[in-house]
Amino acid sequence: MKSLTSKIGIVxxxxxxxxxxxxxxIAPHSPGEYHLDKSFAGSSLEYPLGNDxxxxxxxxxxxxxxxxxxxxxxxxxxxxxxIGCIVGMAAGYSGGYLDKIFxxxxxxxxAFPGFLFAVAVAAFLEPSVINVMIILSIKGWVxxxxxxxxxxxxxxxxxxxxxxxxxxxxxxxxxxxxxFPNMVGPIVVNASFGMAGVIMIESSLSFLGLxxxxxxxxxxxxxxxxxxxxxxxxxxxxxxGIAIALVVLGFNFLGDxxxxxxxxxxx
Amino acid sequence: MILSYIIKRLxxxxxxxxxxxxxxxxxxxxxxxxxxxxxxxxxxxxxxRAELAHELHLDEPVITQYGKFLGGLATGDWGKxxxxxxxxxxxxxxxxxxxxxxxxxxxxIAVAISIPIGIVAAVKKGSFWDQAxxxxxxxxxxxxxxxxxxxxxxVFSVELxxxxxxxxxxxxSLILPSITLGAALAAMLSRLTRSSMIEExxxxxxxxxxxxxLSEKSVIFKHALRNALNPVITxxxxxxxxxxxxxxxxxxxxxxxxxxxxxxxxxxxRDYPLVQGCIxxxxxxxxxxxxxxxxxxxxxxxxxxx
Numbered sequence: 001m002k003s004l005t006s007k008i009g010i011v012x013x014x015x016x017x018x019x020x021x022x023x024x025x026i027a028p029h030s031p032g033e034y035h036l037d038k039s040f041a042g043s044s045l046e047y048p049l050g051n052d053x054x055x056x057x058x059x060x061x062x063x064x065x066x067x068x069x070x071x072x073x074x075x076x077x078x079x080x081x082x083i084g085c086i087v088g089m090a091a092g093y094s095g096g097y098l099d100k101i102f103x104x105x106x107x108x109x110x111a112f113p114g115f116l117f118a119v120a121v122a123a124f125l126e127p128s129v130i131n132v133m134i135i136l137s138i139k140g141w142v143x144x145x146x147x148x149x150x151x152x153x154x155x156x157x158x159x160x161x162x163x164x165x166x167x168x169x170x171x172x173x174x175x176x177x178x179x180f181p182n183m184v185g186p187i188v189v190n191a192s193f194g195m196a197g198v199i200m201i202e203s204s205l206s207f208l209g210l211x212x213x214x215x216x217x218x219x220x221x222x223x224x225x226x227x228x229x230x231x232x233x234x235x236x237x238x239x240x241g242i243a244i245a246l247v248v249l250g251f252n253f254l255g256d257x258x259x260x261x262x263x264x265x266x267x
Numbered sequence: 268m269i270l271s272y273i274i275k276r277l278x279x280x281x282x283x284x285x286x287x288x289x290x291x292x293x294x295x296x297x298x299x300x301x302x303x304x305x306x307x308x309x310x311x312x313x314x315x316r317a318e319l320a321h322e323l324h325l326d327e328p329v330i331t332q333y334g335k336f337l338g339g340l341a342t343g344d345w346g347k348x349x350x351x352x353x354x355x356x357x358x359x360x361x362x363x364x365x366x367x368x369x370x371x372x373x374x375x376i377a378v379a380i381s382i383p384i385g386i387v388a389a390v391k392k393g394s395f396w397d398q399a400x401x402x403x404x405x406x407x408x409x410x411x412x413x414x415x416x417x418x419x420x421x422v423f424s425v426e427l428x429x430x431x432x433x434x435x436x437x438x439x440s441l442i443l444p445s446i447t448l449g450a451a452l453a454a455m456l457s458r459l460t461r462s463s464m465i466e467e468x469x470x471x472x473x474x475x476x477x478x479x480x481l482s483e484k485s486v487i488f489k490h491a492l493r494n495a496l497n498p499v500i501t502x503x504x505x506x507x508x509x510x511x512x513x514x515x516x517x518x519x520x521x522x523x524x525x526x527x528x529x530x531x532x533x534x535x536x537r538d539y540p541l542v543q544g545c546i547x548x549x550x551x552x553x554x555x556x557x558x559x560x561x562x563x564x565x566x567x568x569x570x571x572x573x
Contacts (some may be wrong), residue, residue, distance in 0.1 A: 005405070108286040111554050113508035119515060120546045121294060123534045200411060204516060207413045208531060220413075227417050227520065234421050241414030249409035256405070 006257020012250030020066040027060035031217040040233040050235045053225065058236070061217040062243050068218040069247060072129065072202050073195045076136040081191060083137075084144020089175050091145070092152030102145065109142045118201055122210035132211050136198050147190050151183035185262040192255035196248045203244050219244045273562045280558045285337075287550045291543055292336050296329060306349055306537050319349070323540070340547070346540035350533075355544035358529060363548070366514050366525030372441050373449035373510055373517075378503065380453045382496075385460020389495075390487060392465060400457060407454025412513060416447040416520035433522035440521075448517040452506050459502055463495040470494075497564065504560025508553040 019026060028046070035055030042050045049058040091102035112120075121135045155161060156179070164178050205211030206220025214221055219240040226236030303316050303325065317326075323346075324332045339345060345355040384404075388397040423430040423443060431440045467473065468491050476486045515527035522528070530545035532538075 005402070104282075104286075108283055108290070111283045111287050111557075112290075112550055113512040113553060115509065116512035116515070116546065116549055116553075119512070119530070120291065120542075123530075123542050123546075124294060124297075124539075196409070203411060204413060207411075207516065208519065210534070223411075223413055223417075227413075230417050230420065231425060234417075237414070237417050241411060241418070244414065245406070245410045248411070249406065252405055252409055 003257050003260060005253045006260075009250045009253025009255075009257060012246055013254060016066050016070060016247055016250065019063050020070045023063050023067055027057075027063040029057035029060040031056065031061045031064040032215075033057065033060075040229065040236070042235060049239050050233075052222070052236050053229060053233075058222075058239055061222060062219065062240060064217040065219045065222065065240065065243060066247075068129070068212060068216055069199045069202065069244070072133055072136070072212075073198045075133050076140050076198045077191050077194045079133075079137040080140030080144050080194065081187065083141040085148050085180065085187070087141065088145035088148025088150075089152050089179055092149035093156055093171075093175070093179070099149075102149065106142050106146055109139055112139070114139055114197070115201055115204060118205055119208065119210060122205055127209070127211060127213045129212050129216065132202055132205060135205075136201060140194065140198065143194070144187065144190060147186055148183060151186060152179060155179060155182050185258075189255050189259045189262065192251050192258060196251035196255065199244070199251070200248050272565065276558055276562055280554050283554055284551060287554065288337065288340055288547060289333075291546055291550075292333055295539055295543060296332075306539065322347075345544045345547070348533075348538055348541045350536050350538045350541070355540050358541060359526060359544055359548050362524060362526045362529045365523060366511070366518070366527060368441065369444055369448060369514055369517065369523060369525060370507070370510050372445035373452070374503070374507070375449075376445050377449035377452035377456055380449075381456035382460050382499070384457040385499075386464055386487065386492065388457065388461040389464030389468065392461075397461075401461070404454040404457045407450050408458075410450070412447050412451060413516050413520060415450055416443070416517060419443045419447060420520075433520075444517050444521040444523055447520065448510060448513050451513075452503075452510060455506065456499060456502065460495065460499055463498050464491060467491040467495040500560060500564050504557050504564075507556040507560075511549050511553055 028048075033056060035051060035057075038047065038051040038055035040051065040053065041047065041055070044050070047057050047059065049062070052058055052061070087102060091099045109117075117139050118135050121138065122131070125131045125135070161174070161178060164174050169178070202211055203218065203220030203223070206216075206218045207224045209224060211220055212218045214225075222240040223237050223244075226233075226238075226240065229236055303311075303320050303323075307315060307319060320326045324335055327335075343356060345359075347354055348358055384400050388400045391397050420432055420443065424432040430443055431437075433440075468487075470491075473486060473491055476490050477483075481490075514523075514525055515530060517523065518525045518527035519531055526545050526548060530542060530549075533541035533545060
């Protein structure tokens with residue numbers, strides 16, 4: 001990847017992954033530590049990004065927040081990827097009724113804007129990390145399945161697949177040893193944009209109070225709590241927002257870079 | 268022929284609407300626990316519980332409930348709000364206008380900003396302006412609107428004091444919510460216009476147009492742009508859904524009295540008939556807009572077979 005933006009993307013993501021993995025060592029304070037005498041305090045040496053309404057250290061909460069965002073993103077994208085690949089290959093390879101049923105289901109899912117769908121399901125469930133993962137996966141697999149189906153349709157008539165079928169390869173082997181490796185590129189691009197999308201929807205849900213529980217140090221929750229004090233302490237909302245924008249930007253940059261690398265003519 | 272296509276296309280949206288309604292219906296019935304408990308609490312009187320269960324048809328078999336639900340949808344009886352016993356559709360009708368205006372303004376701002384930017388970036392491809400525009404476009408896609416909104420309030424309402432913080436008193440109070448809602452779409456459409464224009468500029472007819480001595484202005488605006496806008500129109504239609512869903516957040520930030528606020532209020536009051544109504548009305552609007560854009564697209568581009 002040559003472009004500057006994709007390099008910036010990789011750096012941002014690397015920094016965030018390190019922050020998530022080593023949060024307890026990097027964070028200067030515990031994310032749940034109350035210092036009521038420090039409510040709404042601005043930046044100081046001890047608390048570089050200041051303190052929130054309960055005097056908790058904003059920097060530490062943002063560092064721990066990477067775990068929530070990246071963790072949910074990774075789980076949801078992995079689940080969506082696995083389900084999407086299996087369904088997409090099956091639909092594209094077999095054609096016929098299976099494909100028609102899949103196409104209808106994906107049309108219906110697309111008839112729901114992703115975020116509204118998440119709000120609709122979340123409205124009826126208790127806020128929890130697991131529920132957020134389930135909600136986002138219910139719709140997440142569709143975009144992977146559509147992509148994989150299209151790729152399968154394009155590849156399945158090529159000689160090596162026909163030859164594989166002729167030599168009597170079993171379907172799972174044909175799918176994962178021969179079909180799958182030929183579509184890894186677009187899938188990885190989709191996964192990168194998928195991470196950006198999932199992280200954005202998770203924080204939006206949490207901002208509305210429909211995502212992770214309010215005690216979790218999540219960026220969306222921090223923003224929700226922060227905007228209540230927007231006029232007296234804007235730093236409560238500014239920093240978590242920058243964190244969300246950075247991680248989403250990172251994955252979008254990476255996705256753009258990967259796509260250009262795979263299809264240089266569109267650059 | 269065009270008319271019969273439009274009718275056919277509208278009819279084909281019906282199964283999708285039916286499926287969407289079915290999903291919303293079963294979503295509510297898949298909630299773990301008794302909905303009556305969720306609404307009135309476990310300690311309510313048995314009489315009240317039975318009355319509520321009867322009113323929501325919860326004392327009947329699920330399949331009968333489903334039949335009544337679909338029948339109600341078709342005949343305009345979307346149930347009653349548990350909170351104030353008013354018909355769901357009446358609540359929605361009171362709020363829909365505010366959401367509609369917000370969405371239209373956001374869409375207008377997005378299109379007005381993005382298409383000129385996309386054209387300039389494509390014509391000056393690789394230049395500083397192109398790179399700067401595309402950097403800001405990617406930034407625009409990545410900034411959450413629930414951050415952009417508060418920041419706009421801080422800058423324009425608190426620091427500069429030129430625009431109202433919230434509410435819906437005058438046209439001026441539309442400005443910040445529309446920008447908040449439309450920014451991501453503007454960013455996305457600039458990227459799309461740019462790539463679509465770059466594709467078109469490379470084509471033979473553009474070379475021909477230039478060869479026969481047309482001015483650059485005429486080549487770009489009369490020839491390339493008209494073809495480049497087709498995919499943009501399609502995406503605008505598809506993105507109306509994201510825009511309508513985004514109103515939930517924008518309305519919360521700016522205290523805008525639309526369907527999004529109604530949805531959030533109903534969720535916190537556990538007013539499930541109203542929650543269901545809000546979700547259905549937004550989804551229906553989305554399906555309808557997509558169908559209409561699809562028709563427009565095909566009418567505008569005679570090459571597409573009807």
